[in-house]
Amino acid sequence: MSNKMHVKLNVNGEDHEFLAEPRELLIYALREKLNITGPHVGCETSHCGACTVTMNGKSVKSCTVFVAQANGAEVTTIEGLGTPDALHVLQENFKEHHGLQCGFCTPGMITRAAKLLEENPNPTEEDVRFGIAGNICRCTGYQNIVKSILSAASELNASKEAAQ
Template sequence: MTRDITVTINGEQHTVAVEPRLLLVHLIREKLNLTGTHIGCDTSSCGACTVLINGKSAKSCTILAVQADGASITTIEGVGTPEALHPLQEGFRECHGLHCGFCTPGMIMRAMELLEKNPNPTEEEIRWGIAGNLCRCTGYNNIVKAIQYAAAKLRGEETPSTEPEFV
């Protein structure tokens, strides 16, 4: 039995017929073909599926699409453009904040809310802030640097050194 829901994703309104058991991440990836949002663990542990729901970061593998009826959702496709990257995207590129890139969309969506609430986080606040996002490649140091880079840029300050850290 399906029902119609209406969600605004990256500013565009969609009305879709969904089964109540359809997960939000499946709506995003399979019905709307926005495959930037990844499915890592499917158990709300890894954060690869993080999106913003009404501005709050959330794990879309643990939310039903019907729960998002009426909500405004931002996915990685709604952040920056290839020509004009968001400071977070630029930071991940400049600071080598990724190896395989699988966790990156979730990391960026989580960092969006983190910097929105706390424009000048300490390193410790960044590390706790991304505690719900797992990266199996980088060891996190360059991810933290990427977020610091973006924070500085968003504050209008000079960006820190982008020399990658090898540990």
């Protein structure tokens, strides 16, 4: 198509350049152009949060961001949060506390939770519940997700204290 634009994105620390129609949604650019399939499409209306990524330091629903809006942005997805040998503390805690079932919401949920713990390193249960209210899970009833996030928060704080 003739109306394609040149897009630059830094995703998980890696620079990408590609052509895309301005109307293309960030989620499809990530999933189909860059093969970053961790973030999922659940609703395309910003309600479910399965597509949550961090863009320029903020949690966004990548299903309602045009790739044109994201041009030049730094994006972090679940793929940027840990490695198979060194999982992110949230990934460890979701495994430990059965914070997931079908796994479809999990990448968005953990990506959001990681940002939440940066915004508020000492959340109460209420803070966590409010902080992830933009991410829907159909399987777990959230109880173990909340537990996982609170446990990750205290582990992070304990390791910070130990470092000081």
